[in-house]
Amino acid sequence: MKTIIHKAETRGKTNHGWLNSNHTFSFANYHHTERMHFGVLRVLNDDCVQAGMGFGTHPHDNMEIISIPLEGDLEHKDSLGNVTVIKEGDIQIMSAGTGVTHSEYNKSKDKAVKFLQIWIFPKLKNVSPRYGQITIKNLEKENVFYQVLSPNKDDQGLWLNQDAWFHIGQFAKGKSDTYNIKKAGNGVYAFILEGEVEINDNQLAHRDGIGIWDTKSIYLKAINIARVLLMEVPMLR
Known part of the structure; x- marks a missing residue:
């Protein structure tokens, strides 16, 4: 990772x-x-x-x-x-x-x-x-990541011309979720819209960003009430 x-x-x-x-x-x-x-x-x-x-x-x-x-x-x-x-x-x-x-x-x-x-x-x-x-x-759900963009026309949310998936998560304090990479080789960039979270043991706050790749999943836990944008994207080789 x-x-x-x-x-x-x-x-x-x-x-x-x-x-x-x-x-x-x-x-x-x-x-x-x-x-x-x-x-x-x-x-x-x-x-x-x-x-x-x-x-x-x-x-x-x-x-x-x-x-x-x-x-x-x-x-x-x-x-x-x-x-x-x-x-x-x-x-x-x-x-x-x-x-x-x-x-x-x-x-x-x-x-x-x-x-x-x-x-x-x-x-x-x-x-x-x-x-x-x-x-x-x-599309909103509480305490889990919900999809808002994907490469599939018939999937939930909008579709885009790339093998990328966008999810948003709204979490109460102490709640957590695991996001599994949808396509092998992709990475995930998480952007903290609100609050404070821990992602794979890294503490992040309002408007911080973290990119993670060479992994199959990431784990998030909300330290306080939080809202997070996850962008799974292909990595340029």
Whole structure:
């Protein structure tokens, strides 16, 4: 088993006034040669956008882009014709494929929106662009990891163009769960959304991250009330 830990305070930081972002991996002006990616997980940005502000129209291609609002509402528009609002409790995926343009704005005029922006290298390149969004509140379970993304169209949650699975766990103090790797050779990156946990004897808190690979499972126990995002992804060889 191999492990890498990224404490919250070691992340790269960007503050443009309207945008305050923390980067687990190299992004924009933040460059760290030892923090380029975890397997096919390329970007994990923890963004806060001020009221009425946002990202103007810009292009993407050959990337799986996932947005998870944590507080507030995010308005999305894209060249596929989608005009939607992503709320806390939703999850969105945009498979950029051959190319797509989009914009994202804080829908609120009086409060900030906080969300995770996650990029995954795709399994297949130059596919037709695709958009998906669901409310994960319909999938929620207590004290176990529940699936929100997978590579299978007919499986629970959204599907993405990669052999990757995303799960979220909401745990009461003292509760625990074991996550079993779904595909041999994959690793798991855990990001602590709230609270404090112990993962394979490593103590982690709010916004800490841990990558684990060369293992068949990981074990989590909540030290306090906690919420955790698990991202199982192929490791780049």
